[in-house]
Amino acid sequence: MIDRARLEAIMREAGRIALDAWPGDGHACEVWDKLDTSPVSAADIAVDTFLKRELKALLPSAGWLSEETADDPARLGGSLIWLVDPIDGTRDFVRGRTGWAVSVALVSAGRPLLGCLYAPVRRREGGGELWHAEAGQGAWRNGERLCASRRPELPGARVPAKALMKEDADLALVEQPNSIALRIAMVAADEADLVATLRWGFEWDIAAAGLIAREAGAAVTDAFGGPLNYNKRDPRAFGVLVSSAAMHGAAVERLSDRARRMSV
Helix, strand or coil, X not given: CCCHHHHHHHHHHHHHHHHCCCHXXXXXCCEEECCCCCEEEHHHHHXXXXXXXXXXXXXXXXXXXXXXXXXXXXXXXXXXXXXXXXXXXXXXHHCCCXXXXXXXXXXXXXXXXXXXXXXXXXXXXXXXXXXXXXXXXXXXXXXXXXXXXXXXXXXCCEEECCCCCHHHCCCEEECCCCCHHHHHHHHHCCCXXXXXXXXXXXXXXXXXXXXXXXXXXXXXXXXXXXXXXXXXXXXXXXXXXEEEHHHHHHHHHHHHHHHHHHXX
């Protein structure tokens, strides 16, 4: 249905547009705060504009939902929709750090059909990291098939975070990119065992990476262990929980009380 080579070229060009304003290469980057105080940059808007034009041309029948585009309720009437975060991990982007990525998913009937992430400054000598997955077909990074973490037990699990709560002192910290999509993808690549958020987030943050992790063999749910649905009228969900399949139940159990308290 989708020309994968053309989609890959679109993702790489989106990354190039972002790099033209990335402070890590010494470029000036115009940044301001949204109403919710989260940062947005001129690069976010430029990448969003490019992706909207190119992805709509690639599949004209698909609707559009992006972090940087005003929501159009007409998207609810279609069966296909592009879910886009033009720069996931903007805080790392504007600080010249590497933990950001372009995130694109194609969703049908509430479920992702394909997902792509492009992190142009990770493994830069090799052209960056290009992740993709197709429903029922598996997941890859730079052409290498991914096999997610298979850790059987929660204690000792690798978690990409800056710090751990006292209750989680038996877990192990690993590198934390600002991009939640990249943190989820780390589970897909067996570089982490558990990613959990206990806050309200948006569909565009997790759709592509969630499919990549699931197709690599990880368990992917909301914070309560329930299914994630996409293209809802309210494009939010409370939390995401991604882990090795074997320890997912234990992770849900550990976090359930906290999730109930924080979701109110």
